[in-house]
Amino acid sequence: MAKRIGWISFDSIGRSCLEAAAEAGAEVAGIVTLPGPPRPEVSGMCRFDDIAERYGAELVEARNLNDPECVAAVRRWEPDSLWVVGWSQLLRDELLAVPPGGTFGMHPTLLPRHRGRAPIPWAILTGLARTGVTLFEIPDATADSGAIVAQAVVDIAPDETATTLYAKCHQAHVDLVREFFPRIAAGDAPRIPQDPTRASHWPKRTPADGLIDWETRAGHLDVWVRAQTRPYPGAFTWAGHRRVVIWSARPEPGGPPAPAGTVVGHHPQGVLVACGDGHLLVREVSVDAGPASAGPALHPLLPVGTVLG
Structure with missing residues (x-):
């Protein structure tokens, strides 16, 4: 053989x-x-x-x-x-x-x-x-x-x-x-x-292709995040000059109306962000390639009123 x-x-x-x-x-x-x-x-x-x-x-x-x-x-x-x-x-x-x-x-x-x-x-x-x-x-x-x-x-x-x-x-x-x-x-x-x-x-994907467009419907952003989480570089957004990689999220019903990308509330599992249609509950992130944070630890990182994008 x-x-x-x-x-x-x-x-x-x-x-x-x-x-x-x-x-x-x-x-x-x-x-x-x-x-x-x-x-x-x-x-x-x-x-x-x-x-x-x-x-x-x-x-x-x-x-x-x-x-x-x-x-x-x-x-x-x-x-x-x-x-x-x-x-x-x-x-x-x-x-x-x-x-x-x-x-x-x-x-x-x-x-x-x-x-x-x-x-x-x-x-x-x-x-x-x-x-x-x-x-x-x-x-x-x-x-x-x-x-x-x-x-x-x-x-x-x-x-x-x-x-x-x-x-x-x-x-x-x-x-x-x-x-x-x-x-x-x-x-x-x-x-x-x-x-x-x-x-x-x-086609080939690069880390830059993971950029989030907050005008997207929340249901599709859920897919966007799930498709690019570990072991891949992750879906990401910007909070001012800080690069925020989102590792886990889910659509969340309700939430106040606001411009897409606005952090509209804090939640025991993370932060609530307005989308083009609906809201996304962001549950785990890394900021500027730092360690991952989840749940209430996100609240000081992403205060209510922060505009992502």
Whole structure:
């Protein structure tokens, strides 16, 4: 069986999938990850030093997978297959040519639908009732278009947050690796071509895209906050020169009329803010990248009459 693998990842899902592959019989030859400590703007980023030591694997830190030094390291490992789980850069032909058993990736949607970036926030923002995770082959330098090995469906609850959906997709990734790595190693895993006429694409999101427009209806701002909460950078607004990231909120009936973005009242669970239609109860925030505050602790941070936006 072709069990020797190279692994490329910088996030917690990729780390868990690597452990699942090892438990399923993989021999981990080497790992490529990002350099430096985890950064808050890189969602889910974690370190792989200890896991590389555990498996006796070489650890290579790289920002560009296609740099000659990185390609040379992967060649040195002589992997039967290469796995990319949690890395947005496209692999070029020189790297893809290394493993004789192919290169495999994972994407948290049901391909060919919703290729592209930020799939977990977009799934909530667009109101999907279900999404999923796809394990697929990477034959060339295109994004999310290779033959499908397997898929898992993930239901999205009406009150889903990015935190809870990330956890569901995390587990679905692990389950697929655990089930299908042995079949890939044995050479009998499925290869189902994607239908390009069914493909759709989600665009990249940046932290700046989380800016709140308080003229929006409260019900949609609830979705806006839930879709971008941890482990993502969060929906945010401004209180004067202070940047306020809102981690948790919910629509709240009632409340006095006021211009959109005005803090109109204090509540045991937070502060009440007028929206374009309705009111949003803001329950947890961070101000200027400081620690999170919730409930009554928000009252001195956001006094009644503060105008956000």
